[in-house]
Amino acid sequence: MSDDKFDEFLQRAARSYHEPPATPREDMWTRIEAERRVRRLVAPTQRGRWWVTASALAATLLLGIALGTWMESGKGAPSALPAPTVAVAPSATAAPGASTRTPVRPAAPVVAAARPPASNAAGSLTFDAAAADHLGRAEALLTTFNTESANGNIDPQIGTWAGDLLTTTRLLLDSPRARDPRTRKLLSDLEVVLAQIAQLKSQPDSRSDEFEIIEQAVRSQNMMTRLRDATPPGSAALASGS
């Protein structure tokens, strides 16, 4: 038997090896554009301060949800609402240079979250805005995690960011307004992933395995697509505080 005959046979037979389907051009392009938009928002030049901003905004959002829940339960007096300042924000207190009482400039949906709801409908809108804003932040965090884990260099502060989002996720899940089953499922799945990121160990050896487990969880649950579907355009901008 000659080598040439085998080579011809091999080339013919190997054409069926992992034979690709038609290229999903438009689907991929849509995701490339979305991903680039998010990555631009969390660009490396902003990394020195992104987590401080993100933490402060997350704390403000947390305050808004807490107030909404408080008033939902009938215990709150709208006129007694404080100005949107963060009294005790776990993340803000950990930030280098951040004081325990950090004034923040809230973005539009966050202001809406802190305003007293005039009715049940307004309360639902408040919850929806808070949830969309929160999911936008989660999308930004997971994108950052994905990018940095691919480079094998994750900013240790991402755990703090994930911890803040984890608290907000639990508050949203506990809110009586969280009735939509799809949103609840997304928040539940997100809670598990955020808990994993928040608990990332500091030892480099154990981290690469943990990265893989988290990435696999994000991929298998189609988390990024679900977050994008649940996030109105523009929410990602809030996620980075821009």
Added chain:
Amino acid sequence: MDETDLLTRARAGDPAAERALYDAHVDRVYRLAYRLAGSDDLAQDFTQETFIRAFARLGDFRGDSSFGTWLHTIALSVSMNGLRKVKRFRTREADLDEARDHGWTGRRAEPDLKQRLAAAIDALAPGFRAVFVMHDVEGYTHEEIGTALGIQPGTSKAQLSRARARLREALSDFAGEWTA
């Protein structure tokens, strides 16, 4: 409009030029990613990451090689690194499956030639597999493979020859298929 103009415009942030570059190259990148990954999800992930990185680093592209070759260098790096991660994860899953199947005494079906070939290609070392898939399956030249993998064309030829030898050995049961 030629590719040089498109690249100039893309560097300046023109979305239409970026899309034109994507349209010109996405099929080949996706096909290669799919051949290497054997999964649509992974191939899409690798293709997307390739273009995201390429557009982000367009300023670094000096034109020493063609844009397509430079893009394939990124695609190969993304795919091979991604597959290494997936392999590590799958090994863990396989260990679990093995533990679950412990004690199973059923007779596994003999794979046919197509399956055996696929398994043999999968079992090649990553570098050999990339060369084999690029040359014998996707039709790249040794020069293109050499540039994309950062090796000499002669090394690419040598690796292809060794890959074929290993496949021939793995498929020796089916010798009649090509000697007939």
